[in-house]
Amino acid sequence: MDAGSTVTARLGLDPAIVGQARALARRAGQPIVELARTHTTVSVERAVLRLAGLDGADDDGMPWVNRLADAVRETAGLEHGVALPAWDALLAGDYPDLAALARDAAAGKVKFRIPDGGDLDKARAAATHAVRGGIATIDTRRAQRDAMIRETSEPPKPWIYLIVATGDIYEDIPQAQAAAIQGADIIAVIRSTGQSLLDYVPEGATREGYAGTYATRENFRLMRAALDETSRELGRYVRLTNYASGLCMPEIASLAGLERLDMMLNDCMYGIIFRDINPRRTFIDQRFSRQVHARAGIIINTGEDNYLTTADAVDAAHTVIVSQLLNEYFGKEAGLSDGQLGLGHAFEINPEVPDSFLLELAHAQLVRELFPDAPLKYMPPTKHMTGNVFAGYLLDAFFNLCGMMTGQSILLVGMMTEGIHTPFLSDRDLALENVRYVRDAAGRLGDSFMPAPGSFIEQRAKEVLGEAVELLGRIGDEGLLTAIAAGTFGITRRPPDGGRGLDGVISQADGYFNPATEILEGTSPEGERR
Amino acid sequence: MTSQIIRPYGDTTGDGRVQVSFTLPVPFGTLAERARAEGAALQLAAKMGLEPAMVVHAKGMGPDFTFCIVYGRVSHLVDLSQVTVTEREFPMLSSPEINRRIRGALGRKLVVVGACIGTDAHTVGIDAILNVKGHAGEKGLEYYREMRIVNLGAQVDVADLVARSRAERADAVLVSQVVTQRDAHLSNAREMAAAFGAAGPGRPLLVVGGPRFDPSAAAALGVDKIFGKGTSPGEVASYLVHALAPERGGSAAAPDPVSADVPDPVSAAAHRVTAGGTA
Numbered sequence: 001m002d003a004g005s006t007v008t009a010r011l012g013l014d015p016a017i018v019g020q021a022r023a024l025a026r027r028a029g030q031p032i033v034e035l036a037r038t039h040t041t042v043s044v045e046r047a048v049l050r051l052a053g054l055d056g057a058d059d060d061g062m063p064w065v066n067r068l069a070d071a072v073r074e075t076a077g078l079e080h081g082v083a084l085p086a087w088d089a090l091l092a093g094d095y096p097d098l099a100a101l102a103r104d105a106a107a108g109k110v111k112f113r114i115p116d117g118g119d120l121d122k123a124r125a126a127a128t129h130a131v132r133g134g135i136a137t138i139d140t141r142r143a144q145r146d147a148m149i150r151e152t153s154e155p156p157k158p159w160i161y162l163i164v165a166t167g168d169i170y171e172d173i174p175q176a177q178a179a180a181i182q183g184a185d186i187i188a189v190i191r192s193t194g195q196s197l198l199d200y201v202p203e204g205a206t207r208e209g210y211a212g213t214y215a216t217r218e219n220f221r222l223m224r225a226a227l228d229e230t231s232r233e234l235g236r237y238v239r240l241t242n243y244a245s246g247l248c249m250p251e252i253a254s255l256a257g258l259e260r261l262d263m264m265l266n267d268c269m270y271g272i273i274f275r276d277i278n279p280r281r282t283f284i285d286q287r288f289s290r291q292v293h294a295r296a297g298i299i300i301n302t303g304e305d306n307y308l309t310t311a312d313a314v315d316a317a318h319t320v321i322v323s324q325l326l327n328e329y330f331g332k333e334a335g336l337s338d339g340q341l342g343l344g345h346a347f348e349i350n351p352e353v354p355d356s357f358l359l360e361l362a363h364a365q366l367v368r369e370l371f372p373d374a375p376l377k378y379m380p381p382t383k384h385m386t387g388n389v390f391a392g393y394l395l396d397a398f399f400n401l402c403g404m405m406t407g408q409s410i411l412l413v414g415m416m417t418e419g420i421h422t423p424f425l426s427d428r429d430l431a432l433e434n435v436r437y438v439r440d441a442a443g444r445l446g447d448s449f450m451p452a453p454g455s456f457i458e459q460r461a462k463e464v465l466g467e468a469v470e471l472l473g474r475i476g477d478e479g480l481l482t483a484i485a486a487g488t489f490g491i492t493r494r495p496p497d498g499g500r501g502l503d504g505v506i507s508q509a510d511g512y513f514n515p516a517t518e519i520l521e522g523t524s525p526e527g528e529r530r
Numbered sequence: 531m532t533s534q535i536i537r538p539y540g541d542t543t544g545d546g547r548v549q550v551s552f553t554l555p556v557p558f559g560t561l562a563e564r565a566r567a568e569g570a571a572l573q574l575a576a577k578m579g580l581e582p583a584m585v586v587h588a589k590g591m592g593p594d595f596t597f598c599i600v601y602g603r604v605s606h607l608v609d610l611s612q613v614t615v616t617e618r619e620f621p622m623l624s625s626p627e628i629n630r631r632i633r634g635a636l637g638r639k640l641v642v643v644g645a646c647i648g649t650d651a652h653t654v655g656i657d658a659i660l661n662v663k664g665h666a667g668e669k670g671l672e673y674y675r676e677m678r679i680v681n682l683g684a685q686v687d688v689a690d691l692v693a694r695s696r697a698e699r700a701d702a703v704l705v706s707q708v709v710t711q712r713d714a715h716l717s718n719a720r721e722m723a724a725a726f727g728a729a730g731p732g733r734p735l736l737v738v739g740g741p742r743f744d745p746s747a748a749a750a751l752g753v754d755k756i757f758g759k760g761t762s763p764g765e766v767a768s769y770l771v772h773a774l775a776p777e778r779g780g781s782a783a784a785p786d787p788v789s790a791d792v793p794d795p796v797s798a799a800a801h802r803v804t805a806g807g808t809a
């Protein structure tokens with residue numbers, strides 16, 4: 001991970017304006033953090049159960065965490081959190097484990113209550129002890145990652161990011177290993193279409209998916225083990241990426257920490273804008289998931305590139321900056337370090353726009369300078385890949401060049417067949433040849449790249465920053481939820497009470513208790529052991 | 531009129547020259563392996579009708595695969611008189627054109643209500659069509675500025691769907707059925723059509739979609755349109771505009787006359803071209 005900034009200032013940005021932008025992002029984000037601190041969701045509560053070791057599913061494939069959380073919600077409510085009523089019943093019923101309790105609860109045999117007095121203290125202590133076990137596993141996994149990197153090696157930046165997505169984990173594994181051998185530093189397993197809208201996490205190894213593979217704990221484990229094997233063979237640590245997004249964001253984040261995934265797609269607004277998930281649900285889930293990522297040493301990838309696939313990449317350039325500043329504020333508030341903030345952006349300007357490459361350079365350099373210590377994730381062109389694979393190959397080369405010149409940290413490798421089919425073996429090989437050529441030919445061009453003061457590139461960067469400051473001011477005035485409802489991001493309008501998952505949002509009662517949050521925030525009265 | 535019999539054009543009329551690239555699952559390591567891989571590529575090229583052919587580039591990809599780029603002369607002839615073009619009943623439109631048509635014809639947003647009805651919990655189909663995220667690189671209907679989308683999600687009751695469609699003043703109702711048992715997708719669609727019929731005149735346009743539907747059975751089910759497997763959001767959007775926002779002077783029921791004589795590149799590309807055999 002980056003140790004200290006090595007980014008050269010090239011744009012002559014005014015530190016006062018940069019500071020103002022951050023202050024405005026904080027002002028816009030604070031009410032959202034307050035919302036997240038005072039609410040919980042069904043998925044946050046299920047994540048607590050997962051961290052406490054509850055795995056598995058009933059005969060219909062419905063996870064026990066869902067069955068138990070639903071049963072608690074029906075009889076005792078979740079306003080006090082799932083932990084107090086669940087561990088109170090666990091102790092009172094003398095159950096051997098949570099799975100046994102969940103089975104009885106699912107059969108309607110358990111009457112949950114909010115304990116008080118001595119029972120409350122006992123339930124608290126037992127729940128904290130159990131969740132601490134899960135957090136300890138996450139700590140162990142983090143230490144294992146560090147050890148694996150020492151044993152193999154840390155690849156130089158930019159890290160090369162490649163995608164696999166067959167739907168079948170046993171087909172994904174050899175593809176991922178082949179991609180790593182071909183040069184990938186990061187493997188992302190695309191999820192099955194629509195998993196983000198499932199309000200449960202499927203169980204076990206899966207062999208069928210729609211245009212992707214289900215994110216399950218077992219799939220995570222299998223792929224990480226396979227990539228460990230390949231990392232050792234190559235003497236280079238190959239990172240694994242998945243998606244902590246959608247309705248089960250907190251649970252997936254927890255499973256990622258438990259199975260040592262290395263990076264997770266985790267944007268503050270993606271699910272709201274592109275999946276029509278309720279804004280409140282998303283922000284509450286997101287804060288918890290980021291606390292887990294922070295603990296697990298996972299790098300998050302944010303999804304600003306997506307805005308540019310719907311909105312115009314020139315007109316909406318400042319919305320990317322605004323979203324990055326918000327993602328940074330929310331991320332740091334949840335405990336993530338700069339080195340864990342894989343803020344996203346993309347090379348999506350219409351190549352027919354005059355000076356399009358200069359505009360891309362200006363945007364990419366602006367992001368680099370605004371976030372000098374963040375492992376920025378730079379996404380290749382998709383919107384203007386027309387099916388002319390030859391022209392697309394050229395466009396990808398310019399993307400690679402822009403990425404090298406502006407010191408981007410993570411390069412998602414562009415495929416000339418983008419939008420036509422999932423990449424052929426040869427598409428991937430040609431794409432990597434493109435990256436290698438640009439890296440070998442011009443990898444150090446950044447050392448000599450200094451836009452002249454007052455040049456088009458410098459002016460454009462300042463213009464975008466100015467527009468971002470203005471928009472952040474407006475968002476702060478009217479409120480982020482209102483801005484989202486008005487279609488500020490990705491042109492889609494999402495009202496605060498619309499979208500999926502609102503019924504899973506619960507206002508915390510006095511005495512709400514979440515052992516995971518207490519441990520992750522370091523406020524657990526039983527003491528922090530990390 | 532030019533000849534009805536043509537060949538691909540490299541740099542001379544009738545030279546038949548084409549370029550293809552492919553990967554073979556053979557190693558490209560030792561000299562013997564390389565010779566074998568190139569020989570295999572030439573054999574494939576010959577079987578594809580490329581003769582003579584030349585492997586201009588071959589490269590090993592990992593230990594087990596070889597990538598080849600081949601130029602050659604095809605022996606096939608194309609008979610233009612045998613090319614048949616299947617036209618859709620509606621032209622494919624670009625998103626700005628779709629927005630423009632809605633503005634022009636309706637003067638307000640086109641309202642689309644979508645749902646999975648019955649017990650089907652698989653929203654993958656309706657979401658691929660409606661969500662901004664879309665499908666296969668194409669944005670969903672939410673992307674269109676002039677459409678207002680109400681996605682009711684899964685397991686929606688037909689009565690609720692009818693009521694909500696009325697409340698939203700829906701122009702069109704989109705229903706997806708992905709996973710159903712014992713032909714429930716058919717009875718669900720009929721039930722929905724009957725419910726909208728019973729709700730009185732001025733029903734919205736009824737569109738159903740899913741992998742198990744027969745696209746030609748719309749009338750039998752009492753709906754206006756059926757989309758099968760592999761439908762893109764742009765196709766649905768183009769159909770909705772064709773049916774609900776006719777070009778000024780056109781009629782909603784008749785096929786759009788504009789597309790027949792104006793060589794609009796968007797709709798031209800959308801025609802399915804099928805080759806009528808080779809010589």
